[in-house]
Amino acid sequence: MIFTYLAKRLRRHPSEAIVSAAIVLVIVVFLIGLHAARDDLLADMDRAYDTIEIRCRVTSADNSRDYSLPITEDYVKMLTEEGGELYPYVKDVFLLETYGNATVLPIDTPPENYYGAPGMDVELHMTNDPESYTVKEGAEYVYKDGYSAADFAGTEPVCMISHLLEPMVGEDGTVIVRVSQGTIAMKMKVIGVYADENNTVFGAWQPLVDLIATLNWKPNVGSMAFTISDNRKLDVAKAILRDYYVPASKLNNDSVQLGLVVDDSLFVDTITVYERSLSLLNVVQTLVYVLSIGISFLVAYLNIRTRKLELAVMRSLGTRSVALYTEVLCEHALFFLIGGILATVGVMLFGMMPGAEQMKTIGTFMLCYLLGVAIAVAQATSGKIMQTLKGKE
Amino acid sequence: MENTGNKRDILTAERVTYAYKTRHQIVYAVRDVSYTFKSGTVYAIVGKSGCGKTTLISTLAGLDLPTMGKVIFDGKSTMELDRDIYRRRDVAVIYQNYNLFPLLTVMENVLYPMQLQRRPKKEARALAAETLRSVGLDESYWKRLPAMLSGGEQQRVAIARAIASGQRVILADEPTGNLDGENSDLVMKTFQRLAHEEGYCVIIVTHDPQIADDSDTVIRMDSGKIVS
Numbered sequence: 045m046i047f048t049y050l051a052k053r054l055r056r057h058p059s060e061a062i063v064s065a066a067i068v069l070v071i072v073v074f075l076i077g078l079h080a081a082r083d084d085l086l087a088d089m090d091r092a093y094d095t096i097e098i099r100c101r102v103t104s105a106d107n108s109r110d111y112s113l114p115i116t117e118d119y120v121k122m123l124t125e126e127g128g129e130l131y132p133y134v135k136d137v138f139l140l141e142t143y144g145n146a147t148v149l150p151i152d153t154p155p156e157n158y159y160g161a162p163g164m165d166v167e168l169h170m171t172n173d174p175e176s177y178t179v180k181e182g183a184e185y186v187y188k189d190g191y192s193a194a195d196f197a198g199t200e201p202v203c204m205i206s207h208l209l210e211p212m213v214g215e216d217g218t219v220i221v222r223v224s225q226g227t228i229a230m231k232m233k234v235i236g237v238y239a240d241e242n243n244t245v246f247g248a249w250q251p252l253v254d255l256i257a258t259l260n261w262k263p264n265v266g267s268m269a270f271t272i273s274d275n276r277k278l279d280v281a282k283a284i285l286r287d288y289y290v291p292a293s294k295l296n297n298d299s300v301q302l303g304l305v306v307d308d309s310l311f312v313d314t315i316t317v318y319e320r321s322l323s324l325l326n327v328v329q330t331l332v333y334v335l336s337i338g339i340s341f342l343v344a345y346l347n348i349r350t351r352k353l354e355l356a357v358m359r360s361l362g363t364r365s366v367a368l369y370t371e372v373l374c375e376h377a378l379f380f381l382i383g384g385i386l387a388t389v390g391v392m393l394f395g396m397m398p399g400a401e402q403m404k405t406i407g408t409f410m411l412c413y414l415l416g417v418a419i420a421v422a423q424a425t426s427g428k429i430m431q432t433l434k435g436k437e
Numbered sequence: 438m439e440n441t442g443n444k445r446d447i448l449t450a451e452r453v454t455y456a457y458k459t460r461h462q463i464v465y466a467v468r469d470v471s472y473t474f475k476s477g478t479v480y481a482i483v484g485k486s487g488c489g490k491t492t493l494i495s496t497l498a499g500l501d502l503p504t505m506g507k508v509i510f511d512g513k514s515t516m517e518l519d520r521d522i523y524r525r526r527d528v529a530v531i532y533q534n535y536n537l538f539p540l541l542t543v544m545e546n547v548l549y550p551m552q553l554q555r556r557p558k559k560e561a562r563a564l565a566a567e568t569l570r571s572v573g574l575d576e577s578y579w580k581r582l583p584a585m586l587s588g589g590e591q592q593r594v595a596i597a598r599a600i601a602s603g604q605r606v607i608l609a610d611e612p613t614g615n616l617d618g619e620n621s622d623l624v625m626k627t628f629q630r631l632a633h634e635e636g637y638c639v640i641i642v643t644h645d646p647q648i649a650d651d652s653d654t655v656i657r658m659d660s661g662k663i664v665s
Contacts, residue, residue, distance in 0.1 A: 429500045
């Protein structure tokens with residue numbers, strides 16, 4: 045009976061349904077749109093968190109240079125070895141030692157002549173990532189096919205040489221590099237050329253460290269940089285870094301004071317903009333949410349008030365209150381569903397896919413809308429029915 | 438004209454008082470009214486505006502409960518009855534402004550109370566058709582919406598709605614108030630026929646002296662009391 049009556053009402057007076065559904069549609073579109081905007085913003089912020097690299101580098105305390113620094117082994121271990129205090133917060137640790145007094149020997153030099161043989165003096169950089177060394181701006185790294193900077197992090201003796209050293213490369217693509225006052229030398233595979241006017245050689249870190257270890261020497265790291273591994277933990281990482289900010293125990297005896305630069309300005313600026321937008325959107329969203337609830341309540345309430353006489357007639361004919369509420373609530377739930385479904389389909393056509401969060405919002409909105417209906421029905425059927433029926437209210 | 442052969446007590450107001458509070462005072466709309474209404478009779482309740490006629494009707498219809506006293510239908514107090522069922526099955530109210538459902542046709546309006554009673558569709562339809570014919574509305578009216586009818590026709594639809602579902606008591610609150618003389622006469626004749634030929638108890642609240650004259654019994658009210 046409820047649905048027969050409802051169907052007749054809808055057929056003969058669709059404007060009420062259309063207006064109610066249209067209002068619901070607009071509000072639902074708005075709510076979904078706002079949610080989508082918020083989701084987009086959050087996704088962009090997530091992307092910023094994931095993609096913006098926060099590089100940190102050890103510098104001299106006055107920040108005048110970030111190479112030829114007396115960084116100790118302890119300091120390096122703190123960042124590079126499992127169990128190190130900073131190890132969980134960093135990645136892509138860049139190490140470099142400028143090992144200046146090296147020599148590239150002619151390729152036909154026999155091993156027994158390595159000691160004392162004449163060659164070309166070079167500036168040797170031991171590093172696990174030559175590209176992170178940016179002393180010379182605009183320098184271009186050209187790798188041979190199949191090679192990249194990543195090879196410097198391995199155990200193979202590879203190197204990149206200044207283009208001025210190319211004549212020293214043998215047919216097998218290697219050069220002989222003599223280190224440490226000419227006492228030891230190593231054949232290194234040339235995997236790239238670095239265009240500069242100095243006789244520079246970048247040699248892979250680990251093989252060279254192993255080589256000089258044979259003399260019981262350890263490299264003094266002269267340049268060090270790293271990236272924060274998870275930007276979401278930046279604050280924690282910064283707090284820890286602050287604790288280890290040039291700790292006195294990590295300094296060399298003759299030490300230059302060290303500093304640590306955390307280059308997070310781009311990240312902070314970006315995230316600040318997102319966070320501001322997000323908090324603004326949150327305020328707008330809350331306002332729209334409250335407004336939507338208010339409007340829907342009002343629409344339902346006013347709609348029912350215009351039917352006060354009809355509801356009173358129903359009551360006077362013996363319609364139970366429960367049936368009355370059911371009829372009106374079903375009717376408005378239907379209006380809501382029509383509006384809600386059209387809105388959802390509409391936004392989906394525009395490529396927005398409402399998620400669980402949006403559905404929860406719409407559900408709450410629907411409950412408030414129906415609460416408005418229920419209160420209006422209660423209000424419309426309270427008081428003296430006879431007065432209403434006589435048209436005195 | 439009055440059919441005296443088939444009369445029995447059907448509705449009784451027993452010391453009915455209805456009071457309500459306003460901001461400043463308690464208003465006694467009906468005071469200590471006792472009266473027994475019989476089937477097969479047309480009653481006219483007359484009196485000045487605000488004398489409590491409509492409130493009395495409202496309590497008789499079970500739309501309000503008396504503050505004191507009781508309304509007894511067929512031996513049972515309306516306080517004990519399920520008043521939704523009471524209104525659905527036993528009493529019907531007719532109003533000056535007809536109060537038809539504007540979005541239902543004439544037939545659907547008459548069918549509505551029968552649907553509440555869950556009568557079988559065919560039976561309900563046949564009964565509604567018969568009732569509509571009995572109030573002078575033939576098939577050509579049945580699919581019309583109330584807005585397409587004259588006042589007199591709408592009031593006859595309201596009467597059909599009131600009697601189609603078997604109620605034996607018709608409470609009419611100024612049913613001819615919006616009608617011209619001819620239509621008033623027609624409606625009154627319908628009430629008389631229902632009472633005298635079919636045994637209905639018809640209680641009419643009216644200001645119209647003609648209606649009062651045409652009724653079997655006139656009840657005069659003043660300040661919430663029956664005075665004669």
